[in-house]
Amino acid sequence: MSNLGDIVLAEKQADHLLAVLIRLTYRDLGGNRLLLNSEMLLEQNRPAAKSRCTYGRCENYRTLIQSPAARRAPQTLVRDEAFDRLRDAIITGHFPPGARFVERELCEAMGVSRTMIREALRRLEAEKLVRVEPRRGPEVVRLSRKQVAEIYEIRAILEAMLVRRFTEMASDQDIAQLRTIFEEIIRADENENVYDLVDLMKRFIEHMMRVVDHELISDIHQQLIARISVLRVLSMSMPGRIQSSMGELTDVIEAIERRDANAAAESLTYYVRNAANAALARFDATQTDS
Structure with a gap:
């Protein structure tokens, strides 16, 4: 043809x-x-x-x-x-x-x-x-409110452990590569492109996973990643959430660049908890509308 x-x-x-x-x-x-x-x-x-x-x-x-x-x-x-x-x-x-x-x-x-x-x-x-x-x-699949809350709870624990280890273990080049991905996230935010934001946030975490090379964290996170991506879209549909998350992620990347593992873990936990609150609020609104 x-x-x-x-x-x-x-x-x-x-x-x-x-x-x-x-x-x-x-x-x-x-x-x-x-x-x-x-x-x-x-x-x-x-x-x-x-x-x-x-x-x-x-x-x-x-x-x-x-x-x-x-x-x-x-x-x-x-x-x-x-x-x-x-x-x-x-x-x-x-x-x-x-x-x-x-x-x-x-x-x-x-x-x-x-x-x-x-x-x-x-x-x-x-x-x-x-x-x-x-x-x-x-x-x-329809997720229940309980399941949404539990996924975010486990995600916060896993990703805090991940970013702490990454901050301690990563080379300067590894951190520079993470900064490059973050800058792509900022551009996707400016374009308000939800597709690219979901994909880039996954890459952001996967880059740290490769560097840390912690088999158990990776295995557990991999079991959740598809549902985490679904909930990212739900969270980002809350007005103002995308813009707020950029400031929270800026705190994370800056703590990593300072080699402050505690601050990086605390900032990422704060980011995930705020994402959870937005997703649960959006979930509740959806249930009320239906």
Whole structure:
């Protein structure tokens, strides 16, 4: 097929995927109100998108559903890309809690086999982003308020330990690399790009993980990382939270650069606790609205 033909085919597949996403959202989550809430989150965090969605149709499709997975290396295996696209769509709220997945529609939309879709769903189930209900099929997991609080509690402990060890162990080059990632976070904040913020915050922590090389901290954190990313989006949807978090992270990076391990751990704990408060407040508001 010619390059032009490939582009046309990709456009058709993209339009079809959006139609599937919107149908699933309307059918399984009560319709207009929840879809509008999803749009409001994007409007708050990505004003450049200016997406306006109607049933089965969307302007500026790429801005609405393009995920970090779509920007990864072209040699990524097809099955991994299918997993990454679904994972990113859950994390960023395009598939809200309770949304059901229909394998046939996902196969048609993404242009992959049912075997690949099932493999992606199994991996998402292992990350506790998806669960399979008898006679209902796979759906996005609904976290309880208790689970949200517990995830943040464990995250605060793990990341405080991590940043303390990083401050004590890291070379000057390691710290400079962390500063570079932080500067990317600042730029993403200025652009109010929620996709990049979630991805960069994950990189920020992963960089420290690689340097510290603490197997148990890494294993436990890895089990939580997908749900942490979901809750980051929830927390960032609270008005003013993104801007506040930049000041809190500035305190963290400056303490690291001073080699003050205690201050770095205290600052990161303060940041995580404030993120927890924002996420729980947003969670409560969502429950009240529903």
